[in-house]
Every structure is written in C-alpha cells, then in structure tokens.
Amino acid sequence: MKHHSKLFFAALLSALCLAGPAMAAKPAVIDQTGLNGLQDYLDTNLPASMKATMAERGLATWAITSAIRVQNNGYCVAVAGLTIASADGRMARRPAATHDTIMRYENVTKDWDSGDCRAEALREAIATLARAPVPSVEAMRRLLGSGGTRANQKADNGMINLSSQDVSDSTKAAAFDALHGYDLGAAVDYRHVTAVLYNSSFTMKKDNERVCFALFGLSARPPSDRAPRLPADNSAGLYVGDDEATCARGASLAAIRATLDQPWTKAGAFNGFDKTREDGVPLPDIAAVAKKRAAAVARAAAEKRAATRVASTQRNVVRCSNSCTNGSCVRTFENGRKERWQAPRVYDAINNNWTWDINTNACGQ
Structure with missing residues (x-):
C-alpha cells in the first residue's frame, strides 16, 4: 500500500x-x-x-x-x-x-x-x-427530525430494541444474544433506547482476504417511520478471515463488546446520548443505569468465583474404600469400579520396624 x-x-x-x-x-x-x-x-x-x-x-x-x-x-x-x-x-x-x-x-x-x-x-x-x-x-x-408515529408498547425488561443496517439475520440473532447477555433490557427501557448496529464486508483485491467491519452505539428509540439518530459515540469492530457469516458476526460482536464493556456512564457507553434525544421520549436516568450495571457486573464476578471454587473442590475429591491384606490392596470407588494396588513398604522409626503404607495412596491420589 x-x-x-x-x-x-x-x-x-x-x-x-x-x-x-x-x-x-x-x-x-x-x-x-x-x-x-x-x-x-x-x-x-x-x-x-x-x-x-x-x-x-x-x-x-x-x-x-x-x-x-x-x-x-x-x-x-x-x-x-x-x-x-x-x-x-x-x-x-x-x-x-x-x-x-x-x-x-x-x-x-x-x-x-x-x-x-x-x-x-x-x-x-x-x-x-x-x-x-x-x-x-x-x-x-x-430522515426527518421531527414528527413520526409510535406504537403503544408496554414496559418489558426482557425486551431489547435493535436497529441494524446491512446485517444478516444470523448476525442479528448473535447480536441479540450478546445484548441479552449484558442484560441491556433490565437496565434501560426498550421503548426509549435502541442499539444501533452497522455491518460491512470487504474482500481485499490483493489476496482475497475477507475483512468485516462493524459500528455499534446507543441512541434514543426513534418513531416507527424514522431512521434512528446516529449514535454520538460509536465503537468499531473488525474481524479478519473465515467465511462471510463468521466474519460478519465476529466484527459485530467485537463492536458491541467495545461499547458495553465500558462503564455505562455519560463518559462511557452513554457518551453524548442526550444528543440523540427524541421528541416525547424521556432520556434514561444514566446514573441509575450505571448503578444497575455495576451491581450486575459485581454479582456475575462473585458467581464466577464461587463456581470456580466449587469446581476446583470437586475435582480434588475422590471417594473410595480400601481392603488390604498385608500390602496387597483393593480400592472400591463410589461407582462400583474396583482396582488392585500394592502398598509400598515404609520404615516406622517409632516402632523401629518396616510396615505397609496403606493410607498415602489409598484412593489413587
């Protein structure tokens, strides 16, 4: 170049x-x-x-x-x-x-x-x-700034509004999954806020390399017959290689993460959001949104730590019973499986003699 x-x-x-x-x-x-x-x-x-x-x-x-x-x-x-x-x-x-x-x-x-x-x-x-x-x-x-019509919709914290352009159905589905993963619907009213996603795919002339690009940002929910306002702050995502569907999905998810991994504040994911305001639509209480998001992040982190501790403990617990005659032993596990093992001889300094160690490796650890 x-x-x-x-x-x-x-x-x-x-x-x-x-x-x-x-x-x-x-x-x-x-x-x-x-x-x-x-x-x-x-x-x-x-x-x-x-x-x-x-x-x-x-x-x-x-x-x-x-x-x-x-x-x-x-x-x-x-x-x-x-x-x-x-x-x-x-x-x-x-x-x-x-x-x-x-x-x-x-x-x-x-x-x-x-x-x-x-x-x-x-x-x-x-x-x-x-x-x-x-x-x-x-x-x-x-493209008109004012006017337009709105449907009479009920509040639902499980709903998310996504406005997309040049985005395939499979990529939209992945985007919805990602937005639900962030629990966006519980933090903002879908009747007032829309997620805006743009996607484009390119093939480089030099070597046919596939490159996909996406833009993502948050905007006020427009009337049903109006395009959304451009987000005041956009995050970009890029993905190189793979088939077109994987490439487009990768770029879109990267752009979504770049926005929503930020704090949900006026200096973060909602930077400049007031510039997207729509007639008759209240702006979200961004301080309350930020508080909800911070609590959700802390809760998810605590749950992950607890799950990691439980998994670690479970991996280290092996239950069995042993039956030994001198150093010849049979261990029986909870599922009924049996295996024979030979206990090693060790020197007992207290009693000044040799004996069989039937405890150290009793359950194969």
Whole structure:
C-alpha cells in the first residue's frame, strides 16, 4: 500500500477561492472522522449539481473513519452518506444508503499513525458518494427530525430494541444474544433506547482476504417511520478471515463488546446520548443505569468465583474404600469400579520396624 506523506485535506482550489462572496454555501457536515478540513474537501470534490440538490433539500454529508491494528497489519475504514442536517444540536438520522471502503497497510509498527490510512479510505468513500444519486424526496421522509408515529408498547425488561443496517439475520440473532447477555433490557427501557448496529464486508483485491467491519452505539428509540439518530459515540469492530457469516458476526460482536464493556456512564457507553434525544421520549436516568450495571457486573464476578471454587473442590475429591491384606490392596470407588494396588513398604522409626503404607495412596491420589 502506497503511503501518502501530504496532508489529506488541502485548501480550496484557487478558482474557488477567487469566487469570493458569490460562492455557494458549503455543504453541511456531520463529521465523525477525527480528521481536519472535511468540509472544504467536500466543497471541492462533490459535483456542483449534487451540492445544489443537497442545499435545496437541506441535506448534509455524514462521514466516519476508524483504524484498527490486527497483528502486523493496519486496517482503516471510512463510511459516508447523506442525511438531513439537524438545526437544534441533535444528531442527524442514519443515512438510508451508505458508501464505505477499507484500506490495509502492511507491516505497521505498534506506534503506527493511522492518519494517512484513514484519510485515504475516506477519500475513496467520498468518491463513491459523489457518483451516487441523491436520496429522493420520498426516501428523505425517514430522515426527518421531527414528527413520526409510535406504537403503544408496554414496559418489558426482557425486551431489547435493535436497529441494524446491512446485517444478516444470523448476525442479528448473535447480536441479540450478546445484548441479552449484558442484560441491556433490565437496565434501560426498550421503548426509549435502541442499539444501533452497522455491518460491512470487504474482500481485499490483493489476496482475497475477507475483512468485516462493524459500528455499534446507543441512541434514543426513534418513531416507527424514522431512521434512528446516529449514535454520538460509536465503537468499531473488525474481524479478519473465515467465511462471510463468521466474519460478519465476529466484527459485530467485537463492536458491541467495545461499547458495553465500558462503564455505562455519560463518559462511557452513554457518551453524548442526550444528543440523540427524541421528541416525547424521556432520556434514561444514566446514573441509575450505571448503578444497575455495576451491581450486575459485581454479582456475575462473585458467581464466577464461587463456581470456580466449587469446581476446583470437586475435582480434588475422590471417594473410595480400601481392603488390604498385608500390602496387597483393593480400592472400591463410589461407582462400583474396583482396582488392585500394592502398598509400598515404609520404615516406622517409632516402632523401629518396616510396615505397609496403606493410607498415602489409598484412593489413587
């Protein structure tokens, strides 16, 4: 993979700079890339016709990048799509169509700087986005920030809501199992909180290596006819190799663990959750959620320690009875099995004679 030493986002082309005040407004951006200058890059590289349509319909570009090191290789993923910009500080809704790409850097070191790699992946994702059609007015309905309808659902702490995109049924089933394993339904009301999962699979051109990528985060439960809001904080998961189903499942579960293994606090799994709030839906009491989760973790740890102690004790207990004539013995176990054994002769210093040791190895230990 060729490395790029130049900064990815350059200044606007001189022709655009000369346009001055008459230049059209730059496209709105929901930037989760961690890179600088994305808005200027989009203004330079998106077609003028696309930018005009985006401005007319109030659309914004969402983009996110992630870098993960696996053994000696570095993998960078970028995802981009169009959604409706939010004017009140809340996160926009997840795009109906997304465009993603992956880059692999080989033989990277532990202190690998992923900036060039993530920038290269983002450049490819934006190039794909620039060739794609703008969402139709009908498709944009699911992206509207307000309105929508809700079903009248009853509280149920065994229920979990999962909103997924590009995720197979088998991966969704594995994700539900994982979320139930964390007992998410007991900690948050499924009518108010949704788990948001995104999955994508790639085949590297160089050697046909399969790589799967996933994003996971928590968001407020949207109306039934609206897409969920983008999580303010996402965790990424990567899985390399195996068949597609195993690969997709591995990446999704890795992303779920990366989020839910954190403390369930405003600085952890629920970081920025208030930015996903929905009209008429109460935000969870995150302090209470964190307390429930901490208690559950402590309880599970105690149960594991107790189970380990019991298993260890059971492994070391062997019950039998013995019958010996001089040093010739027969041991009989609880299940009826018998086996003969010969007791060794040992010197008894107290009585100053030799005798048979029929106790040390009585039950074969």
